[in-house]
Amino acid sequence: MAASSLLRSLTGRGCAGPTAFSRYYRHLQYPFSTAAAAGAQGEAGWGFPGLGPTAKGEKARVVVLGTGWAGSRLMKDLDTGGYDVVCVAPRNHMVFTPLLASTCVGTLEFRSVAEPLARIQPAVSKSPGSHFFLARCTGVDPDAHTIDCETVTDGQKDALEPWKFKVAYDKLVFACGAEASTFGIHGVADNAVFLREVHHAQEIRRRLLLNLMLSEVPGMPALLICIMHAVPSAESSRTVRGLGKGFSGRPYPRLCNAGRPRLEPGTCWLQAANEILSSFDVRLRQYAAKQLVKSGVRLVRGIVKDVQPNKLILDDGEEVPYGVLVWSTGVGASSFVKSLPFPKSPGGRIGVDEWLRVPSVQDVYAIGDCSGFLESTGKEVLPALAQVAERQGKYLAQLLNRVMKAGGGHATSAAEVDVGPPFVYKHLGSMATVGRYKALVDLRQSKVR
Amino acid sequence: MAASSLLRSLTGRGCAGPTAFSRYYRHLQYPFSTAAAAGAQGEAGWGFPGLGPTAKGEKARVVVLGTGWAGSRLMKDLDTGGYDVVCVAPRNHMVFTPLLASTCVGTLEFRSVAEPLARIQPAVSKSPGSHFFLARCTGVDPDAHTIDCETVTDGQKDALEPWKFKVAYDKLVFACGAEASTFGIHGVADNAVFLREVHHAQEIRRRLLLNLMLSEVPGMPALLICIMHAVPSAESSRTVRGLGKGFSGRPYPRLCNAGRPRLEPGTCWLQAANEILSSFDVRLRQYAAKQLVKSGVRLVRGIVKDVQPNKLILDDGEEVPYGVLVWSTGVGASSFVKSLPFPKSPGGRIGVDEWLRVPSVQDVYAIGDCSGFLESTGKEVLPALAQVAERQGKYLAQLLNRVMKAGGGHATSAAEVDVGPPFVYKHLGSMATVGRYKALVDLRQSKVR
Numbered sequence: 060m061a062a063s064s065l066l067r068s069l070t071g072r073g074c075a076g077p078t079a080f081s082r083y084y085r086h087l088q089y090p091f092s093t094a095a096a097a098g099a100q101g102e103a104g105w106g107f108p109g110l111g112p113t114a115k116g117e118k119a120r121v122v123v124l125g126t127g128w129a130g131s132r133l134m135k136d137l138d139t140g141g142y143d144v145v146c147v148a149p150r151n152h153m154v155f156t157p158l159l160a161s162t163c164v165g166t167l168e169f170r171s172v173a174e175p176l177a178r179i180q181p182a183v184s185k186s187p188g189s190h191f192f193l194a195r196c197t198g199v200d201p202d203a204h205t206i207d208c209e210t211v212t213d214g215q216k217d218a219l220e221p222w223k224f225k226v227a228y229d230k231l232v233f234a235c236g237a238e239a240s241t242f243g244i245h246g247v248a249d250n251a252v253f254l255r256e257v258h259h260a261q262e263i264r265r266r267l268l269l270n271l272m273l274s275e276v277p278g279m280p281a282l283l284i285c286i287m288h289a290v291p292s293a294e295s296s297r298t299v300r301g302l303g304k305g306f307s308g309r310p311y312p313r314l315c316n317a318g319r320p321r322l323e324p325g326t327c328w329l330q331a332a333n334e335i336l337s338s339f340d341v342r343l344r345q346y347a348a349k350q351l352v353k354s355g356v357r358l359v360r361g362i363v364k365d366v367q368p369n370k371l372i373l374d375d376g377e378e379v380p381y382g383v384l385v386w387s388t389g390v391g392a393s394s395f396v397k398s399l400p401f402p403k404s405p406g407g408r409i410g411v412d413e414w415l416r417v418p419s420v421q422d423v424y425a426i427g428d429c430s431g432f433l434e435s436t437g438k439e440v441l442p443a444l445a446q447v448a449e450r451q452g453k454y455l456a457q458l459l460n461r462v463m464k465a466g467g468g469h470a471t472s473a474a475e476v477d478v479g480p481p482f483v484y485k486h487l488g489s490m491a492t493v494g495r496y497k498a499l500v501d502l503r504q505s506k507v508r
Numbered sequence: 509m510a511a512s513s514l515l516r517s518l519t520g521r522g523c524a525g526p527t528a529f530s531r532y533y534r535h536l537q538y539p540f541s542t543a544a545a546a547g548a549q550g551e552a553g554w555g556f557p558g559l560g561p562t563a564k565g566e567k568a569r570v571v572v573l574g575t576g577w578a579g580s581r582l583m584k585d586l587d588t589g590g591y592d593v594v595c596v597a598p599r600n601h602m603v604f605t606p607l608l609a610s611t612c613v614g615t616l617e618f619r620s621v622a623e624p625l626a627r628i629q630p631a632v633s634k635s636p637g638s639h640f641f642l643a644r645c646t647g648v649d650p651d652a653h654t655i656d657c658e659t660v661t662d663g664q665k666d667a668l669e670p671w672k673f674k675v676a677y678d679k680l681v682f683a684c685g686a687e688a689s690t691f692g693i694h695g696v697a698d699n700a701v702f703l704r705e706v707h708h709a710q711e712i713r714r715r716l717l718l719n720l721m722l723s724e725v726p727g728m729p730a731l732l733i734c735i736m737h738a739v740p741s742a743e744s745s746r747t748v749r750g751l752g753k754g755f756s757g758r759p760y761p762r763l764c765n766a767g768r769p770r771l772e773p774g775t776c777w778l779q780a781a782n783e784i785l786s787s788f789d790v791r792l793r794q795y796a797a798k799q800l801v802k803s804g805v806r807l808v809r810g811i812v813k814d815v816q817p818n819k820l821i822l823d824d825g826e827e828v829p830y831g832v833l834v835w836s837t838g839v840g841a842s843s844f845v846k847s848l849p850f851p852k853s854p855g856g857r858i859g860v861d862e863w864l865r866v867p868s869v870q871d872v873y874a875i876g877d878c879s880g881f882l883e884s885t886g887k888e889v890l891p892a893l894a895q896v897a898e899r900q901g902k903y904l905a906q907l908l909n910r911v912m913k914a915g916g917g918h919a920t921s922a923a924e925v926d927v928g929p930p931f932v933y934k935h936l937g938s939m940a941t942v943g944r945y946k947a948l949v950d951l952r953q954s955k956v957r
Contacts, residue, residue, distance in 0.1 A: 108727020193721040272642040278557025
């Protein structure tokens with residue numbers, strides 16, 4: 060518990076310490092068991108450390124890349140009686156993204172929105188053949204049925220070269236999600252904070268309060284601004300709502316008492332072009348805009364041209380100074396996904412058929428934001444939403460369990476197995492909060508896609 | 509509450525955002541109140557932003573540097589009916605250091621060991637003349653009765669020049685503590701984690717669990733080591749005990765199940781020369797050592813010569829690889845204290861007389877780890893312990909309240925006032941935990957110093 064909750068803040072980070080041992084490994088002077096190494100290498104019987112192919116008698120191994128909505132739901136439902144589950148991901152927990160924005164302002168604690176994988180699928184910490192590896196997949200060999208992995212060491216000033224290893228799979232599932240889009244705007248990656256992981260929320264919370272603290276310093280104004288493009292996503296409004304509450308200044312009475320030195324933070328929401336929350340019905344959008352403005356949010360139309368450490372430049376040359384810059388503008392295909400040797404869907408995601416399989420190879424599947432229907436399926440690519448990912452994970456777990464029970468669990472043995480009905484997505488509507496006790500719910504004719 | 513708990517992790521850090529405004533301040537394009545600046549500058553009437561001298565009619569202003577044991581207790585007890593309290597410190601909370609080590613391993617939550625100053629002394633966030641400034645004091649002008657301050661911006665990759673301001677004082681109290689000693693050993697500052705602030709504990713916890721996670725990776729050994737010199741402080745053993753629990757591997761069963769690939773983390777406690785916990789009775793020291801070894805701690809005698817990112821070099825040339833390096837070796841005078849133009853006590857602390865005054869100047873006091881009795885007092889310098897600092901804060905609050913009631917609250921008006929009895933320290937004994945449900949208590953003849 061302590062462990063899991065702690066590591067929740069590790070997302071996407073690493074530490075030089077351990078990887079360093081790959082260097083000093085051979086001449087460590089303090090006695091410690093090398094069973095881990097030996098054992099693993101033994102298992103594999105390669106020159107390379109890792110997990111070797113499973114034998115016919117053993118359980119089949121499902122390797123899942125990612126611990127998001129899709130991957131977590133998949134692992135939760137997999138039948139560990141017939142499958143060993145091996146998860147390779149740069150974070151050891153699932154983030155309940157709809158509530159992430161609330162943690163930025165202390166409405167919720169960070170641990171409330173992160174669920175350790177070991178509790179979603181206990182097998183990864185208990186069952187002998189199941190593992191969680193805090194690592195990143197760097198390559199796939201569909202013919203050999205193996206993936207290349209390396210430990211995460213980025214974000215460390217003294218990071219050494221990562222430790223590399225291989226994992227052989229019987230079934231491989233890509234659930235590695237997408238990346239926040241910067242639209243190639245200069246300075247975004249360096250100066251903005253995204254809102255996709257727990258450590259993002261922690262950084263926003265830290266900067267937000269630092270700004271409020273510093274606003275007390277004589278002669279020093281502070282300005283808190285939240286920038287985002289209009290995206291068909293509830294996240295944006297939740298963020299603004301969250302930040303808006305951050306501005307209420309409750310912990311800083313002197314920011315609010317009239318007659319006292321006082322700062323007036325402004326929330327500024329830049330819109331690329333369209334309305335905010337453009338996926339919602341027009342009346343709901345208008346209501347949302349009214350509520351946000353009422354709660355002190357300034358809505359501004361404009362396109363960001365350049366982002367500097369303390370101000371942005373709009374396309375009309377206007378300068379917008381900021382204290383905290385939150386970039387919540389939707390997602391696009393990650394560089395890892397782009398690098399994969401598979402046919403892509405419109406939008407550059409991993410292309411899948413109606414059964415969420417990658418048709419060009421055997422035993423490979425893709426779910427969630429990283430996957431999309433191939434054009435050949437005649438279906439449109441599903442939106443990058445939790446409800447899509449979660450139901451794809453559920454569906455694929457059922458499919459894989461069915462395949463396993465039919466004797467097709469191991470590599471290249473599923474050719475003749477009936478995989479059952481294709482995946483069908485039914486949109487159940489959208490919600491977005493726009494202030495305390497205020498929210499939008501859009502239940503227009505849910506479309507079957 | 510959210511705010512305070514959030515900022516607890518800000519200790520000693522800063523953010524470029526706000527300070528940036530000192531630059532763009534004049535041509536901000538978004539409307540916001542400049543009352544803060546105007547107001548403050550008005551107050552001071554200098555060219556420089558800040559708080560100007562208090563008028564005779566107004567409350568006198570006590571400026572406290574620091575929010576540790578000494579400063580927090582002082583501010584808690586100050587009579588805010590007669591004094592305005594202005595605190596200048598790089599963190600806005602007090603840390604309950606005796607339990608800090610427990611937060612490294614999740615026994616306690618971080619917020620449990622940090623108490624926001626605004627709750628210790630509500631005046632700083634409510635009373636018009638009282639303030640908390642998240643800043644660092646850079647200089648003192650005892651004749652003008654002013655201090656120079658600048659906002660904290662270190663630890664930020666894109667930190668800009670800090671925002672500078674002045675604060676005039678009627679009474680100035682140094683409670684700025686000490687710095688962890690590195691004994692000039694190369695690489696300590698870069699590679700070791702200290703254990704003095706909440707963010708230190710967070711970093712230890714992060715690295716500790718990262719090591720445990722990575723130990724699951726095939727072929728990759730991990731080794732967790734805690735290094736500290738023998739110091740007359742309970743902190744060390746608490747730390748080891750804490751880390752020891754981290755090793756219990758509860759969240760990582762496969763680290764402990766025999767027959768499974770397994771790592772054997774070692775806790776290594778290096779001793780400079782003497783016993784561990786050298787302030788304790790010899791039998792207690794022996795008991796502690798036995799308990800620590802029993803709980804898997806390896807006690808090693810040796811002197812660290814060099815610290816590298818993943819191993820240490822001992823004076824006998826031996827190399828000790830480590831995953832996490834905790835440096836808990838006692839404290840010494842900080843560079844700020846060294847830079848002050850006051851006579852020093854043995855050990856380089858700010859020299860004070862029996863009334864904790866800095867005798868060479870008026871209206872300046874020093875308490876806690878940053879202060880020590882001048883040789884001229886014939887008293888020995890008190891140990892850097894919480895119980896010393898806390899009682900000095902309590903004593904000084906009473907002294908200042910007495911002075912204020914006698915009409916000596918304002919600058920240079922206390923010359924004729926009776927300051928009452930000198931400060932007398934009575935040692936009440938020491939405690940140290942050495943494992944769950946095990947602890948040392950040393951109640952030998954408490955010495956009056």
